[in-house]
Amino acid sequence: MNPSRRLLADVLRRRRRPALIGCLSSTVHQTCEALVPVAVGLVVARAVATGSTSAIAWSVAGVLALFAVLTAAGAYAFWTIDGAQLREAHHLRVAVLSAVLHRPPAAPVLRDGDVLSVATSDTRHSAQVIALLGYLVSASVGTVVSAVVLLRVDVLLGAGLLVAVPLLVLGLQRLAPRLERRVRTRQEAAGLAAATAADLLAGLRPLRGFGGVPEAVLRYRTASRTSRDAAVGAAGATAAVVGAGSLATGLLLVGTAAAATALAVRGRIGVGELVTVVGAAAFLADPVRTITSCVQGLAVARAGAGRVAALLADGAAPHPTADAAVRTSPAVAGTPAGAAVPLTLRGVSAGPLRELTLSAAPGEMLGVVTTDVALADALVGVLSGQRAREAGEVRLGELDPAVDPAGATGHLLVEPHAVHLLGGSLREALSTGAPDGTASGGRAPASLERALVASAAQEVVRARPAGLDEVLLERGANLSGGQQQRLALARALAADRPVLVLRDPTTALDAVTEDAVAAGLRALRHGQGSPAGRTTVVLTTSPLLLARCDRVALLTATGCRTGTHAELLGEDAYATAVLR
CATH class of the missing domain: 3.40.50.300 (P-loop containing nucleotide triphosphate hydrolases)
Structure with missing residues (x-):
């Protein structure tokens, strides 16, 4: 397992309980969302079409209950996952700081901007794997529920979706490595620009003294231009993934709606089922967009995790604080901690x-x-x-x-x-x-x-x-x-x-x-x-x-x-x- 994947696996292991709870809550939320078109279709078919007052009342109550569960599960999922994500980002920042403070003398010298970029941006991206996997699983479940509903309405329609959605996700995955490379380049260039700026500010007084400010500004301009170009390249790769996902989603929605309408015209499905199919197809746009976003986010998370893992590998293992070492460190050659030594x-x-x-x-x-x-x-x-x-x-x-x-x-x-x-x-x-x-x-x-x-x-x-x-x-x-x-x-x-x-x-x-x-x-x-x-x-x-x-x-x-x-x-x- 490469270092970035190993680090992301460690993140999920440390936060497995909130990650699992958040994933389950988000799955409940997505399942309820997928069932909303079914509920609306039932209301149309059994309440509105019949004109029964009691049926309409029970339908409204059922829809409200469904929305209550949907909202509560979604809010709890967000609260749980977001909290775990923030705590894990803090844990990674502390680990990065510890590694920097305890780097062995022979380790390569790090520039302040690189450390700042890893400790802030990359640790945050790495911690986001908790949310990305949770939402990816729940969106996939929501897609499957919609497909099952459509299979019950019409086998060919449901089967088409079951084939189209995996193909869509696999196609987007093919774009992920390119995006990951662009994001890694962007982060490294941003770290270089920040490091150059930090060095410039730290040495501003002597630079002014010997007239080196123009050359320093020129070097920063070059580093900043490199960072800008890398950011534009990463934005282009991101836009490609998002654009491909949006286009595929739109085509999927239009195709499903057209097929359902044709089936209704032929009398193979009723009005309520037509409403269900159109609603399910419209809903599918949301989980497919979520899957697309998660695929993109996982590429960013892997790039960030790679930089964090590299820094942690160069540093020493986590050490106790200075005074914790006074109380708990092993004796120096048999001498109790704190005792006199030459x-x-x-x-x-x-x-x-x-x-x-x-x-x-x-x-x-x-x-x-x-x-x-x-x-x-x-x-x-x-x-x-x-x-x-x-x-x-x-x-x-x-x-x-x-x-x-x-x-x-x-x-x-x-x-x-x-x-x-x-x-x-x-x-x-x-x-x-x-x-x-x-x-x-x-x-x-x-x-x-x-x-x-x-x-x-x-x-x-x-x-x-x-x-x-x-x-x-x-x-x-x-x-x-x-x-x-x-x-x-x-x-x-x-x-x-x-x-x-x-x-x-x-x-x-x-x-x-x-x-x-x-x-x-x-x-x-x-x-x-x-x-x-x-x-x-x-x-x-x-x-x-x-x-x-x-x-x-x-x-x-x-x-x-x-x-x-x-x-x-x-x-x-x-x-x-x-x-x-």
């Missing part, structure tokens, strides 16, 4: 980082200094498991974080320089997911209070009228860069990992605040009363932070030298990097 790098090479050997013992605060941004990026990428190593090994105790990121989560946290505050309030932005992380209402729990004090972020919270419940704008737009940096540091400290790696945590702070943060970080992680065995690695050029480190490593393109801050000040390269 961090060791042996002969690590990755990009500009060449044969680095470095270690941080439990309880040590280690500073790392480099003026080469590429070296710092490579080191942080290797430690976080987001960059593949060319050689060497990284060990957290006996565990390799890149091989088993879920197992390492309970012991290691790498806090990047870029600040990302997520959530609608400060309380949500500071949440670490721990049981006492940011309890709702009142004061923050003790662990967060200590982290806020250590990072000097308590002043940020106190300055807000609503405190921790202050509304946070998108990306913390109502906070200054320094305030965002302090809150991000507070969140990292509140997580309380045995090994904490920080990348330039104080670059947006003034000297006085930076000194307070340096003192608070040292006191919280390594001072009297702090948990035993906590290790902190700080990549920085701040002398205020480096002066409080037990040991400092000077990292250059030619090697690594370690010593204390005072000892390394005698080296020109170190002094140039840290003295300002």
Whole structure:
């Protein structure tokens, strides 16, 4: 089974109960709709033609009851199927996000636009298989009921429909692969255009600086034109399927009505049966259109499922959340989650980082200094498991974080320089997911209070009228860069990992605040009363932070030298990097 079909099968298995209930309800709805022409024909033949008042009254009551069942079943089918579809789309979006967050370092790089397209459009199309199959089955049953009714009226007429409708569906299926290819191309082109636009906006300031805006706009115009052409091609394929279905439906309706009229003229069927035949033929237009639409939709669903399946295949299996891993992940080489472990790098090479050997013992605060941004990026990428190593090994105790990121989560946290505050309030932005992380209402729990004090972020919270419940704008737009940096540091400290790696945590702070943060970080992680065995690695050029480190490593393109801050000040390269 190919990946797209396997994913769609998984969707149906997960939602089998609501899918089955919705399908049955929709089938009842379609069956009742198919019986409406029969009911009207009976009314004409046995009530209107005879003029019996009681027969007319009973006929009206029966038709009303039929419509009541029809309406209730249709509404319940829509409610059940739509709910299952929305829940499944949410499940797939979460799975896509998990796969993206846990992609192995060696996996191909994804562009933001591609991820956005898969996570929104393709997951929605994949989840629609629940509705498409339900409505396809019910429409088919409705068609069969109509055919049976017509068989009872006239065998040749019913047999003709039983042959014509399957041929119609099979003919439309022949168009589905072409439509699927066009839709896949459209989605990929749309993802490329979105990715190009995202890159353009992210780099707008430097583009303006060196005059690259015209070239960037030209590239986006090319990507957008490709996306437009793909969308036009997909629309043409869709129109071909819809047009073929509408034409076939019209021919089927006209042919059935003409045949029934001829039979009535010859006296082979009565007036009531003629009404039934014409009504059934008119009704057949609806299930045939539904079948056509479902065939088209299934092609779109397969195309979307293929893209979702490809992304999920590149990502790792679903992982627990960070703090769930603290509580449930297996021990690191026999060490309970949360216990102290050494961090060791042996002969690590990755990009500009060449044969680095470095270690941080439990309880040590280690500073790392480099003026080469590429070296710092490579080191942080290797430690976080987001960059593949060319050689060497990284060990957290006996565990390799890149091989088993879920197992390492309970012991290691790498806090990047870029600040990302997520959530609608400060309380949500500071949440670490721990049981006492940011309890709702009142004061923050003790662990967060200590982290806020250590990072000097308590002043940020106190300055807000609503405190921790202050509304946070998108990306913390109502906070200054320094305030965002302090809150991000507070969140990292509140997580309380045995090994904490920080990348330039104080670059947006003034000297006085930076000194307070340096003192608070040292006191919280390594001072009297702090948990035993906590290790902190700080990549920085701040002398205020480096002066409080037990040991400092000077990292250059030619090697690594370690010593204390005072000892390394005698080296020109170190002094140039840290003295300002």
